[in-house]
Each structure stands twice: as structure tokens, then as C-alpha cells.
Amino acid sequence: MVAKESNGASNNVKVGSISKVEDADNFHIYYGQTFKVIKNAIDGKSYLLIQNTSRMAVRTKYCTSRIKSYVIPLLNYSVDTQSSQGGIPVSFFELLGLLGSLKGITSDAVASPCVLKLLEAGKVVKFEKGAEEVSQFAAHFISDTDQLQTCNFANFFPLSEGTPLQRAEWIKFLGAFANLETKANQVYDAVKGSYTCLSQMAAKRNTSFKPIVAWMEYDKNGGVWCFTKEPHKLKFVEDAGGENIDKSINKITYNVSDPDDLEALHAILCTVDAVIDETLSSDPQNYTKKTFLDNINLEDNSCFAFNQSIWRYDKRVRKGTTLDWHDGAISQPNLVLADMIEALFPTGNYTTSYFRNIAKDEGVIDISSDMCDRDASLPLVPTIPACG
Numbered sequence: 001m002v003a004k005e006s007n008g009a010s011n012n013v014k015v016g017s018i019s020k021v022e023d024a025d026n027f028h029i030y031y032g033q034t035f036k037v038i039k040n041a042i043d044g045k046s047y048l049l050i051q052n053t054s055r056m057a058v059r060t061k062y063c064t065s066r067i068k069s070y071v072i073p074l075l076n077y078s079v080d081t082q083s084s085q086g087g088i089p090v091s092f093f094e095l096l097g098l099l100g101s102l103k104g105i106t107s108d109a110v111a112s113p114c115v116l117k118l119l120e121a122g123k124v125v126k127f128e129k130g131a132e133e134v135s136q137f138a139a140h141f142i143s144d145t146d147q148l149q150t151c152n153f154a155n156f157f158p159l160s161e162g163t164p165l166q167r168a169e170w171i172k173f174l175g176a177f178a179n180l181e182t183k184a185n186q187v188y189d190a191v192k193g194s195y196t197c198l199s200q201m202a203a204k205r206n207t208s209f210k211p212i213v214a215w216m217e218y219d220k221n222g223g224v225w226c227f228t229k230e231p232h233k234l235k236f237v238e239d240a241g242g243e244n245i246d247k248s249i250n251k252i253t254y255n256v257s258d259p260d261d262l263e264a265l266h267a268i269l270c271t272v273d274a275v276i277d278e279t280l281s282s283d284p285q286n287y288t289k290k291t292f293l294d295n296i297n298l299e300d301n302s303c304f305a306f307n308q309s310i311w312r313y314d315k316r317v318r319k320g321t322t323l324d325w326h327d328g329a330i331s332q333p334n335l336v337l338a339d340m341i342e343a344l345f346p347t348g349n350y351t352t353s354y355f356r357n358i359a360k361d362e363g364v365i366d367i368s369s370d371m372c373d374r375d376a377s378l379p380l381v382p383t384i385p386a387c388g
Helices: 091-096 113-120 132-136 164-168 171-177 181-203 231-239 259-269 289-295 333-344
Strands: 027-031 035-040 045-051 067-072 077-079 102-105 140-142 153-155 212-219 224-227 253-255 274-277 310-312 316-318
Touching: 027 171, 035 171, 067 153, 067 171, 091 171, 091 181, 102 113, 164 181, 164 231, 164 333, 171 181, 181 231, 181 333, 212 231, 231 333, 253 259, 274 333
Parallel strands: 045 067, 077 102, 077 140, 140 153, 212 274, 274 310
Antiparallel strands: 027 035, 035 045, 212 224, 224 253
16 A cells, blocks of 8 residues: 555545645645555654544554554544643634544643633643643644653644744644544635735835834843844735845844943834834733833834834733734734734724734733633634735
């Protein structure tokens, strides 16, 4: 029996029930007659997914340094929602309608109202990371490869990818575990189509100059600002029709207690049209424009071009620390792009999903289980902003 790559399949594989990985770099899917293989570049393993109706499901089990096997579709699974990498974005499972099979999480630090509702109802249990309970689940999805792993661990790590769409395509990885390739394809096509339309619309915008954007973060302990240059964040700016701060700026960190550093930082900020402040805060509601100005040691920013455009991505937050930016924004990057376009070219008639403008005193939305107003067992319909 020969497995074929996802751009082709054996005669017994129904056309339309496969996923072809088009953009992501760190996983690939291959199909056979009664099995699938996901090659995962994150942990270097091959995941053998065996259909539960096949004879192989009964007689085959792999758990080696190179191969792990799972019987699919998964009857139940658990998710590591607490890790050094930020936990698994559960919104991917919601988009596929898989919350009904979610039975365990390692932390209630999730930004999904419906997962919180299931937890409160006792339909999902919380267990300690590394606890024996994890062995009862058909699969345990993680994003931290450094932890001790058992046979049912599967590494799901969209954050390993460099662009927003590459990250979003990891929905196909999950779809393969549930025989939901058709649904995964539909969701990704919708998100990608929306993202592409928005970026093309932004590219057609007739402006003399592109607005300059600075992603920056303040380390309160060290009193140091730094410009962050993570590829997917820079990509959002470019696709929204903006421009990131000059690549020739080779100094990354600026100590506000050093007069020369502070003057250099202020000089750079004078060239910027919009700021995205990524500074960590345990109290986002009280992180205001004044907080930002205090952190850059400035009493008045009226002389700066960005004085009405200071943004943070903590608009949707649970208990002050769990941001939906690290969850829903990954599975639906088209909404982030729509937010970015509004930030750079404000219309006033679009409500942002993840960004809030602290220069205009915009507050946060506190996520709670009460916000789940749908049947959690059904797929979450992706949001498609107007384009054109």
C-alpha cells in the first residue's frame, strides 16, 4: 500500500475529503486507502492516523521516536492550554465544530466563552499539566515540545509559521484527525479569500505615502523599549498598505534612563504615524494613553504624528491576562488585517475585533462564559469583514 501526497489520493479516498497544504511550511499530509500520515516538522515525527473502520486500527500501534499512531476520528481529546508558548489556540477546534469532543484542558486560561461554558457545566475537566489523567484521552494536543510526552501527545503549533495565513492553515492539521478535511478546507478558503481581498483592496489605495508603523514593547523591569520585528506582525502592516519602521534602524533597544537613548527613541517616534504598544500588562483596562506616555518619558505627545493612533491588541481579554490575540486572531487573521487597515486608514464605521486605540480611550472587553450564545457543539462560522 502506497501513501500519496495530499495533491493526489488512492482510488478509495473520496475526492474532496483530502486537504492539500498550500501555504504552511511545518506540516504535510499524505493519504492512503485506510490511513493518513501527517509529517510534523515541529517535533520531527510522523503521525499515522488510522481509520477506525479498518483492520489496521485493531492490530497496529506505534509509539516510537519517529512514529506515533492514532485511531480516527478522535472520540475525545484534551488540550494543553497552559504552556510557555501560550497554550493551544482553541478557536481552531471551534471552527471545526469539535468542542463536543473536547474533554480536558490544563488551565482555564482560555479566551473562548464557549470552552469556559463547557468547563463550568462539567463537560470539560481541568487537570494539572503532566497529570496521569492525560492518558485517558485519544489525543492530547500540545505546543510545548520540551515537556515529557506520552504516546497520545500531538504537537499542534501554528505559531511556528512566519506569516498569518500559514498559521491559519493549521486548521487542516486538526481536520485530518477528525475526518473533517472538507470543513477545514472551507474555513481556510473563506479566511484566505477574505484576507486576500482585504490586502488587494489596501494595495489599490491611492495615497502619496504609506503610513509608518512601529510595533514596540516596554520592559518595565529594565526600563527598556524595543522595536519588535516578528515576521507575521510586519506582514500585517505591509498587507494593510502600511510600512514598517525603516530596516536601517539597527539599534533595537532603548533605555529610557539614558538621555541619549531617550532622545534617539523620541527622534524615531517622530517619523511614525501609528504605534502598536505590545507592553505586557496585568491590568489592561487601566493601561491608557497616559501609561504609554509615562513609559516613553513624555508628558505631551501632541508634536508626534501618532498622537491619535496608539494601539494595543488586548481589546478582548479574560481576567486581565488571557488575550484573544493569542487565540482567535491566529485562526482568523483576516480580522486582524481588517483591524490594521482601520488603524492606518480610519473610516469610523468599522468596529475592530482585537485592536483598541488608547489614544481615544478605547477600553477592553472582558471575556466570560456568558458571551457564549450558540450551540458549542456546532462549528463556529468564521467572520468575514466587508471588502470592496
